[in-house]
Amino acid sequence: MSKPDPVPRPTSGDDALAHIFLGEEGLQDPSPYYRYMREEAPMHRSANGAIFLSQYDDCREVLRDNRLGKSTTNESLLSSGDPEAAQVRKDQQMKAVEENHAASMLFLNPPAHTRQRALVSRAFTPRRVEALRASIRTLAEGMVDEFVEAGGGDLLDALAFPLPVAVIGTMVGVPEADWPQFRSLITATAAGLEPAATADDLREGYAAHAVVRGYFQDLVAERKANPADDLLSGLIQVADGDDRLSDNEIVAVTTLLFAAGFETTTNMIGNGMGALLRHPDQMARLWNNSSLLNPAVEEMLRWDSPVQLDGRTVLEPAEVAGEPVEVGTRVMTLLGAANRDPKHFEDPECFDITRDEGPPMSFGSGIHYCLGANLARAETQELFGAMIKRCKTVEQTGELRNRRRITLRGYLSVPVAVTAS
Ligand code: HEM
Numbered sequence: 102m103s104k105p106d107p108v109p110r111p112t113s114g115d116d117a118l119a120h121i122f123l124g125e126e127g128l129q130d131p132s133p134y135y136r137y138m139r140e141e142a143p144m145h146r147s148a149n150g151a152i153f154l155s156q157y158d159d160c161r162e163v164l165r166d167n168r169l170g171k172s173t174t175n176e177s178l179l180s181s182g183d184p185e186a187a188q189v190r191k192d193q194q195m196k197a198v199e200e201n202h203a204a205s206m207l208f209l210n211p212p213a214h215t216r217q218r219a220l221v222s223r224a225f226t227p228r229r230v231e232a233l234r235a236s237i238r239t240l241a242e243g244m245v246d247e248f249v250e251a252g253g254g255d256l257l258d259a260l261a262f263p264l265p266v267a268v269i270g271t272m273v274g275v276p277e278a279d280w281p282q283f284r285s286l287i288t289a290t291a292a293g294l295e296p297a298a299t300a301d302d303l304r305e306g307y308a309a310h311a312v313v314r315g316y317f318q319d320l321v322a323e324r325k326a327n328p329a330d331d332l333l334s335g336l337i338q339v340a341d342g343d344d345r346l347s348d349n350e351i352v353a354v355t356t357l358l359f360a361a362g363f364e365t366t367t368n369m370i371g372n373g374m375g376a377l378l379r380h381p382d383q384m385a386r387l388w389n390n391s392s393l394l395n396p397a398v399e400e401m402l403r404w405d406s407p408v409q410l411d412g413r414t415v416l417e418p419a420e421v422a423g424e425p426v427e428v429g430t431r432v433m434t435l436l437g438a439a440n441r442d443p444k445h446f447e448d449p450e451c452f453d454i455t456r457d458e459g460p461p462m463s464f465g466s467g468i469h470y471c472l473g474a475n476l477a478r479a480e481t482q483e484l485f486g487a488m489i490k491r492c493k494t495v496e497q498t499g500e501l502r503n504r505r506r507i508t509l510r511g512y513l514s515v516p517v518a519v520t521a522s
Contacts, residue, residue, distance in 0.1 A: 244264060261484075402460075
């Protein structure tokens with residue numbers, strides 16, 4: 102029999118959503134609210150007209166159905182959303198049009214999406230990622246050695262941010278001296294992906310976006326003058342018939358790759374360590390048997406996904422979870438809820454590093470399936486692999502403070518003490 106939830110049961114789908122997006126308990130641990138959604142409101146029409154899906158199969162089906170796609174509007178998804186925030190989103194969108202920003206593939210539909218993705222996808226194939234594995238390992242082991250020497254510290258500052266930013270920064274061609282400044286800039290920019298972002302979060306995010314955009318505009322100009330052996334120079338040189346990318350498009354795609362390349366993976370590593378610290382039996386099991394590394398990383402992704410929310414807009418008449426839906430309807434997929442769907446994962450609330458039940462929904466599905474999934478897995482595997490080798494013990498030394506985001510869920514810090522093997 103499953104355990105009763107530790108929090109009062111929500112009174113409706115909208116009540117559960119309010120807890121998930123805005124409530125203190127829901128932001129710390131949305132799982133009881135996700136469970137309510139799956140059981141009582143698996144295809145929920147919220148008061149503002151958006152549909153929320155929480156079962157694995159429904160989420161996957163929607164993400165794979167090209168009658169649904171990306172919309173150009175940037176409105177808030179919550180009926181409880183602050184009207185000032187909604188206005189800031191509208192103003193920012195108009196400004197982006199005036200300033201001629203190009204969209205990255207994440208926000209495009211075919212054929213523009215297909216074209217942009219094809220130009221960079223070769224860099225992220227399983228073969229290309231495996232070719233990078235040895236250098237990722239060397240980097241991870243060097244960083245873990247320093248961490249052990251220091252006796253530990255904040256895992257996010259010392260390992261979970263530096264490793265992915267070094268890998269993607271080198272691939273894209275962002276100079277090393279500039280990496281540290283991007284951590285807070287990208288976190289601020291990503292506020293726009295959060296349904297419950299306040300007007301102030303959005304203003305700060307837009308200001309950060311302007312800085313990042315200016316930086317990449319300058320970097321494109323610099324690489325035009327001095328090409329290097331990196332993805333950015335490759336995109337500048339690419340001659341796809343007459344179909345070259347404009348400078349604006351190169352800025353959009355390189356910014357996306359660089360930002361998505363560390364923001365999510367930092368949280369994947371942090372959330373993964375958080376899950377192990379909360380389940381010392383599973384940590385001991387992994388430390389005693391490193392052949393469980395790959396299933397353990399899959400379980401970290403499933404149990405506390407760094408991306409919990411995705412969504413589409415109905416572009417042409419379609420059915421969602423078997424029901425007809427109108428063009429223009431927003432359909433949100435609660436990936437974190439899908440990852441705890443008992444129809445797909447046995448005893449889903451249990452964190453079990455030996456699971457072998459197929460991939461979680463954390464990387465999405467369909468044409469926008471995460472381009473960096475192979476890379477994110479390789480980095481996380483190598484980092485935990487290095488920790489298993491070099492650290493005899495890992496102990497939590499302070500509170501794991503959640504950063505109160507749902508689309509890109511993570512901790513503010515993961516303080517640990519480590520001893521050498
Ligand atoms: C644990 C880490 C990561 C998670 C959980 C994650 C998750 C996701 C998800 C859910 C999507 C689909 C968005 C949608 O359906 O609209 C996505 C797209 C994408 N991800 Fe990741 N991601 C991760 C790491 C990375 C890395 C390391 C890169 C590096 C290049 C990356 C690059 C991208 C790009 C470019 C897209 C857009 C693909 C498209 O629109 O076709 N991601 N990611």
